[in-house]
Structures are given as structure tokens and as C-alpha cells.
Amino acid sequence: MEGAEGAETGVDSQHFVPKRRIWPALLVFGALLAGAAGYGVWLWRRPAPLRVLVAVDLDGTWWEGSEPAAVLADRVAEHLTKLGFEPVRGGDPEVAAVLEKASSPEDAARALRAAFLVTSVLTPQVIEHPVKGRPAGATPEAPGAQPQGKGYVELRAEGPIAVRHLDDDGAPEQGTISSWSGAPEKPEAMRLLARSLATMAVDEVVPRLLEHPTVKSVLESSDIKRLAQLQPAKDYVKYRKQRLAQATEAYDAFGQQRRGQEQGAGKVTYHSAPGAADTLGTVGPAGALVKTADVTPFISPGSLDLNYNVRMETVVWRAPDGTEKPLWTGYHVFSQPSAAPEGAPVLFVEDLFGWAKTLTVVGADGKARRLRVDPEHRFVGPEVAPGGKLAALYDRACRECAGDLLVVSLDDGSERYLLPLDGGEFHGFAWLGPSLLAHLYRPAPPPEGGDAPRQALSIVDLGKTPPAIVRKIEVPRGETWANPSASADGRRLALVQFGEGLPRLATVEVETGKLTAHDPGGRADEPALSPDGTRIAFNREGDIALLTVATGETLALTSNRFPERSPRFSPDGKRVYFQSLGQDPNYPRRQVALIASVEVP
Structure with missing residues (x-):
């Protein structure tokens, strides 16, 4: 029997129970430890x-x-x-x-x-x-x-x-x-x-x-700590989005308001964004010569105020369809840019961070060069002559100094003509041709007293050596003429006539000196004579008006609550360009200036 046989051997039955092996458990434990260590490393490196x-x-x-x-x-x-x-x-x-x-x-x-x-x-x-x-x-x-x-x-x-x-x-x-x-x-x-x-x-x-x-x-x-930590960023981004959207809406409403309030005779076309700060220079074949001074709105992360970043200023030709041809980018242009009637060259005054002023010219090739760099003199109101060889401007020897009338060569910046102020008064100048300049000047009163000298309209021929006054028209006593503007052929000037009553408009035939006064229907300033000499666009108490020389009739081209200035005719005489001013709807201390134009009826 099996039982008997087993008993006869004398072997303890417990020896037949297999011994437990511990190495599998050790492997599992080691794997757990390795996994935990790896997870810890992952957490540490994550x-x-x-x-x-x-x-x-x-x-x-x-x-x-x-x-x-x-x-x-x-x-x-x-x-x-x-x-x-x-x-x-x-x-x-x-x-x-x-x-x-x-x-x-x-x-x-x-x-x-x-x-x-x-x-x-x-x-x-x-x-x-x-x-x-x-x-x-x-x-x-x-x-x-x-x-x-x-x-x-x-x-x-x-x-x-x-x-x-x-x-x-x-x-x-x-x-x-x-x-x-x-x-x-x-x-x-x-x-x-x-x-x-x-x-x-x-x-x-x-x-x-x-x-x-x-x-x-x-x-x-549901991480409360992290949520609280990021709450300032969340608030900032939410407010930033809302505030910038409000700024955009304010500019859009501002533009619509301008268009909706216009009651003038012509339809006004704006050539600037509602928040622009543009300055109008010459109007030429390529459109309007514009100096831009744009800003980029942003929200300060510290104060959450709506601020703006001032961009570099530019000088561009801006076509009627809005396309632009950039000419220059820099810190600041002092006064407005000017161009020859043909479109080139372009001249403007750079302000070098307050340390100096320059005369900078951009040629037809688009390359800019500085004719003059001066730490003391200030160049004001440059105007390029037809043909682009000369430019006239006022040269002030210091910040407080009055300006002399200076004509420079646009080839090398050399002086071609200088008329010192000498205690007198300048009242404007205008080019009549490539080397023919008209200017209004009243000499200083005599030191011993007596009658004040009469103002004169002088025509200077800079083609002569030395330059010579070839015609001089004496202004009647008690009158002052100012701000002359010439027709394209240089035969007629439009100007403002100051005397008794409100300032009037007048035209002067350059050859004969004949003056014809016109009633502008209000206070007149900044006359711009059309290329053919038949019409005068002018600033009438903040609006742009048009006067027909032959009949004396006036027409309000614009009529709104926004101050407007600096009218300029297009080369074909069909449109009048101007600047329209206003307060920035987002920044109370900033003024906007938009380039606009209106068709001449």
C-alpha cells in the first residue's frame, strides 16, 4: 500500500511542502521603487x-x-x-x-x-x-x-x-x-x-x-492657488481686449461723425485714418506729400491705462486710392515737407532730437541726403522751386531769433540768396518760376523816427549773377499784403490784404502790378491759387472756401465743426486738398490731423 510504503520510509511529510521563492516579490518591489524614482525624476524635470x-x-x-x-x-x-x-x-x-x-x-x-x-x-x-x-x-x-x-x-x-x-x-x-x-x-x-x-x-x-x-x-x-496666481494676468488680458476694442470703436465713430456732419458744397474724401496726425505738404502728380506721426495704442500692464507708442515719423507720397510711396523715416520733421511741382525733389527739415536741424532732400531716385546739418540754426517753411534746383525758406539763427529769407541750391546746399531781416518784417514768398522768387518785405522803421517804410512785393531773379530784384511793387500805406500764392505760369499772385476791416483776398498781376480785391465773405487766410489762376481756395474762419476770380463769387467747400487749414490744389485743379483737425477721441491731450480733399464744382 502506498500508505504503508510511505510509513516504512520514515520521512516527515512536511518535507514534501515546496519552499516559497522570494525573488519574484523582490523584482516587483524593485520595479515599484524604480517606477517611483522615475516618476520623481519626471516630476522634477517636468x-x-x-x-x-x-x-x-x-x-x-x-x-x-x-x-x-x-x-x-x-x-x-x-x-x-x-x-x-x-x-x-x-x-x-x-x-x-x-x-x-x-x-x-x-x-x-x-x-x-x-x-x-x-x-x-x-x-x-x-x-x-x-x-x-x-x-x-x-x-x-x-x-x-x-x-x-x-x-x-x-x-x-x-x-x-x-x-x-x-x-x-x-x-x-x-x-x-x-x-x-x-x-x-x-x-x-x-x-x-x-x-x-x-x-x-x-x-x-x-x-x-x-x-x-x-x-x-x-x-x-480647480487649483485655487494657481487660479489666484493668474488672476492678475486674466484681468489684464480681458481689460486689454475690451479697452483696445473701445479705442477702435471710438476712432470709427469719430470718422463717421466727421462724414455725417459735413454740410459743404462738395463731398469730402478723407485720405487719413481717423486717429492720424498727418501734415500736408505739396500736392503733386503722385498725390499728396504727407508727413505722418502715427501712434500704436496699448494697455500699460502696470497701470492699465490706455497709452500709445509713438512711431517713427515718415514722409510719403499718398495716392488718392490710399497707396503710399515711402520716402523717409525718422524721428521728427520740423514743419511741412515740400516738393517741386514735378514731384521731385522733395525737401524737408529734420529735427535731430533737438540737437540740430537739417535740410534733407530726397531725389527722384528715392535716395535721401542731408544738404545741411546745423546745431544752432532753425530752417522753417521750405518751398522747392519749379524744376527742383532751388529752395527758399526762413533761416532763424537761434530759437528766439527772427528768420532771414534764404535760398539754397538743392545740389549742394550752398547759399544762392540771402535777405537779412534787419529788424523788418517778412510776410511770405512764392516761386514764379525755376529761378524767379516773389517775396513780401517791410524794412525796419528808421531809428530817428518818421513814417514807417512801406511794404514792397519784390521779384528776384536768381538766374542773374548776383541775384537781382527785377520788379518791385510798392504796397499802399496802411495796407499789408501776406501769404502770396502763385499760378502755375507765375503771372498771377493771390494774397491776403490787410487794411481797414476784415482781411480780404486779392489778386496781383505780376507784370503790371494791378491789384484786384475780393470780398471773401468772412475772415480769410491761407490763399491757394489754382494752377490756371482762375480760382482761390482759402481758409475762411476754419472752413475751406472757394472764390472765383472773374466774378468774385464764393462757395463753402466745407462746413463743419472741425477746424480746417492749409488748402492746396491738385495739379489739374479739380480737387482741393486740406488738413482737418480735431481732438483725439482716445487721448484728450493729443490732436489728430487728417488729410482730406473735396472736388471743385
Whole structure:
């Protein structure tokens, strides 16, 4: 029997129970430990969802020692911190060590556990202005006076700025930032540029951060701490969107209001955006010569105020259909630009950050060159002669000085004619031809007393050597003529006649000196004679009116509550261009100026 056989062997039955093996359990336990360790490493290496590395290259990155990039990154980081994000900040030796070893901004961001990377490469355009001496009106000891031999550095920068989440495979979200600055030394100009660019960067970066799915998931979660942390950013983006939309609506309503209130005889066409600050120069074959001074609205992340970034000014030809031909971009144009009737050359006065004024000419080839750069003199109201060889303007030796009448060559800027003021009075000038200039001048009263000298309309021939007055028309005593405007053939002038009563309009036949007075139907100023000499467009108490020379009849081309000025005829005489002014609906201290035109009936 089996039982008997087993009993006979004398072996304990418990020895037949198999021993438990512990190595599978150890394997499982080890796997759990490894998994926990791996999970811990993953948690430690996982990007922090709100951490941002700002890696803007502005003359290098901030960890490469670029001071401008450090200024920009610090200011952006300051705003990001206030809005609830966690930007990587400099000053930590461990952070510096990681950045120095990283082969790219992406590697640096991963090593620093940044979820987002903000990148931009900005290469400023450096313009050296050869300004010598001191600013106009300043003594060498005056505050802000520029040391002898110093120049002025202008910087301009524009480029894309990208916001990328490191786990994204597609193209990053991009915006554009741009700004400019100027200072006597480049390092100071770079710091100013960095500060301005930082404000623009925050305006572009924060909305893109909040729109990313990673941040949206945080905002939609139940993480009370994170929600509270991001509430300032959420409020900022929401308010920014609403306020900028309101600003756009205000400009649109402003434009509609202008069009709806017009009661003049002609239909007004506006050639500027409702928020523009444009200055009208010559009207030529290509359209209107315009100086722009535009702004870009933005919301300050600190104060939540609606502010604006001032763009570089431009000089452009603006066609009736709105297309533009840019001629120049810079800091500031002093007074209006001018062009020859043929459309070229174009002349204007640059203001070099208050340190100097220039006479800058742009030829038919589109190239700009400076005829003169002067730290003391101020050039005012340049007008280019037909043919484009000469230009007349007022030359003021200092800020408070009265201006002399100066004619310069547009080839080299040399003086061709100078009539000093000498205590007298100038009342305007007009070109009658390529080398024929009409000007109104009253000499100073005699020191011993007596009758004041009479004003005279003088015609100067600059084709002669030396230039000579070839015709002189004495103005009747008790009268003053001002603001002359010539017909295209130079045979007739329109001007304002001051005497008894309100100022009147008058026409003068250049050959004979015959004057014909016209009743403008109100206070008249800024006459513009049509190319054929038959009509006068003028400013009548803030509106643009038209007078027919043959009949003396007047017509209100515009009639509205907005002040209008500077009428100009188109070369074919079919339209009158002008500036329409008003208060900016978004910025109470800013004035808008729109270029407009109306058809001549």
C-alpha cells in the first residue's frame, strides 16, 4: 500500500511542502521603487507650467553679457511676475551656470524647467548723426548741453517676437515689436531702446501665454492657488481686449461723425485714418506729400491705462486710392515737407532730437541726403522751386531769433540768396518760376523816427549773377499784403490784404502790378491759387472756401465743426486738398490731423 510504503520510509511529510521563492516579490518591489524614482525624476524635470524664459537677443542675450538685453528681460520679467507668471530671473549662480552651458535657448529652457520660451532677435539700425557743438539756444554750461565734438546716435529696431511652449511641434505664436531711441552715446540709446521694447514685448507676450492650452487648462482647473496666481494676468488680458476694442470703436465713430456732419458744397474724401496726425505738404502728380506721426495704442500692464507708442515719423507720397510711396523715416520733421511741382525733389527739415536741424532732400531716385546739418540754426517753411534746383525758406539763427529769407541750391546746399531781416518784417514768398522768387518785405522803421517804410512785393531773379530784384511793387500805406500764392505760369499772385476791416483776398498781376480785391465773405487766410489762376481756395474762419476770380463769387467747400487749414490744389485743379483737425477721441491731450480733399464744382 502506498500508505504503508510511505510509513516504512520514515520521512516527515512536511518535507514534501515546496519552499516559497522570494525573488519574484523582490523584482516587483524593485520595479515599484524604480517606477517611483522615475516618476520623481519626471516630476522634477517636468516643465513648470507658468515658468517663462525670456531670451531676446538685443546685441546678444542677457546671459551673454548684453546690458540692453538684460534691461529688456528684467522689465518683462517684472511685469510677468506681477501678472502671476514665473519668469527665469538672472542673479542666481545656478541659473547662470545652466545658461552658460546650454547650446541653445531651447536647451536652456528645458534645463531650467521653463514651459515657455520667448525669443526675438533684434538688430538695431544705428544712425550716427554728425552733430557738432551744442543744441540751439543752450550755453556750454547749460543743463543738457552737448560737449564739443560729440555726435548723436539714433537707434531703430523692429522684428518678430515668438512665444513657444517647449512641447509644441508647430510654429510658435508670433507678434511684432518695434521702437526707436536716441542719445549722445550708444550705450544710453541702447538702454532707452530696451526699456521701450520691453513694454511692447509685454503687450505681445501675455495674451499669447494666456491663450495657450497649457495655461487655459490651469485656468479651467480647480487649483485655487494657481487660479489666484493668474488672476492678475486674466484681468489684464480681458481689460486689454475690451479697452483696445473701445479705442477702435471710438476712432470709427469719430470718422463717421466727421462724414455725417459735413454740410459743404462738395463731398469730402478723407485720405487719413481717423486717429492720424498727418501734415500736408505739396500736392503733386503722385498725390499728396504727407508727413505722418502715427501712434500704436496699448494697455500699460502696470497701470492699465490706455497709452500709445509713438512711431517713427515718415514722409510719403499718398495716392488718392490710399497707396503710399515711402520716402523717409525718422524721428521728427520740423514743419511741412515740400516738393517741386514735378514731384521731385522733395525737401524737408529734420529735427535731430533737438540737437540740430537739417535740410534733407530726397531725389527722384528715392535716395535721401542731408544738404545741411546745423546745431544752432532753425530752417522753417521750405518751398522747392519749379524744376527742383532751388529752395527758399526762413533761416532763424537761434530759437528766439527772427528768420532771414534764404535760398539754397538743392545740389549742394550752398547759399544762392540771402535777405537779412534787419529788424523788418517778412510776410511770405512764392516761386514764379525755376529761378524767379516773389517775396513780401517791410524794412525796419528808421531809428530817428518818421513814417514807417512801406511794404514792397519784390521779384528776384536768381538766374542773374548776383541775384537781382527785377520788379518791385510798392504796397499802399496802411495796407499789408501776406501769404502770396502763385499760378502755375507765375503771372498771377493771390494774397491776403490787410487794411481797414476784415482781411480780404486779392489778386496781383505780376507784370503790371494791378491789384484786384475780393470780398471773401468772412475772415480769410491761407490763399491757394489754382494752377490756371482762375480760382482761390482759402481758409475762411476754419472752413475751406472757394472764390472765383472773374466774378468774385464764393462757395463753402466745407462746413463743419472741425477746424480746417492749409488748402492746396491738385495739379489739374479739380480737387482741393486740406488738413482737418480735431481732438483725439482716445487721448484728450493729443490732436489728430487728417488729410482730406473735396472736388471743385
